[in-house]
Amino acid sequence: MTDTSQPVSLLGLPGSLRRDSYAKAVLAGLQADLAPDIRLEIGSIDLPLYNQDLDGHAALPAVDAFRQAIAAAAGVVIVSPEYNYGIPGPLKNALDWASRPYGKAALIGKPALVITTSPAFTGGVRAQDQIHGTLLAIGARLAGGPQIVIGSVADKIADGRLVDRASLDFATAAIRRMTAEIGAR
Template sequence: MLEILSPVRLLGLPGSLRQASFSRATLIGLRDSLPEKVTLEIHEPQLPLYNEDDDRSNGPEQVLKFRDAIKNSDGVVIVTPEYNHGVPGVLKNALDWASRPFGRSVLAKKPTLAISVSSAFTGGVRAHAQLNETLLAIPALVAGGPQIVIGNIGEKIADGVLVDQPSLHFALAALRQMISMCRLSSSRLMA
């Protein structure tokens, strides 16, 4: 029997605001290597600091757009650098907005892949662990397998794109698993 694969819409969230962001470069490299019928939109929201008082109403407009982007995706790919052995504040802030109001997280049960990148050889492993902990608490559906950490990232980027083939293959293997999770989740919703 011929299997027809459904399209998959992924949302990419770089955990850095830096102009020459390694996180964005990694997402671009992944986007350029995706299989047919899979798209990756890189989303870089400019969100206010999380304040529960602002969340009691509909919330700020840029937050509503951010939440809608997550809702309208089949899965989320988050790439984070490591700052002081953890995730950057801008990423944690975005995850806090996505996880609220309590019990109505747009990331709940959403297939999600965490990737960390670092100039150090460790690849941001501590930020990766912290990110996974936060995602599990939200509770996102975190793609399993080995931790996707890419060390010495500065040497693996050319013209703002991750080009190192071993790193891309490593990350794409996990991404393929997440794409399967997205298709499985989508087929369950249609059943």
């Protein structure tokens, strides 16, 4: 059983590198909205392109830090846009780094929740399927339940944060379900 007197520490990963990214704003809104028993650190997927030649005994410092951040977290919350009906390249790249070392990757068995966003009403739902597929390939423990897509996301953000109450409630409920499962382990 997890120590319930300590907050559960989750790692939030945006699927976008854009400075004013809506995905980052969603993570910032969730971070502010979650009760103090859940801490959401926001990480970055700004990593070099995956090259197996560079993935030897001594990992690149940025990759090392990325893998350690995943290992240290009790679970991962990915908030991502959709690029051309699919997973954005930078996010796929980061997940490929996170999938190694083979058989020992920090994401293996790690609880993971995926939220997609779009300025369109479709909410990035096609990318969500692909992100799920990649996480399944890696062996992460995908959080089940209703898919969380945030459509028309641009209208739901103020001052760099998600403020739409319905979206916040839907997403934080899913995060709570995931952390309850972590706590029960």
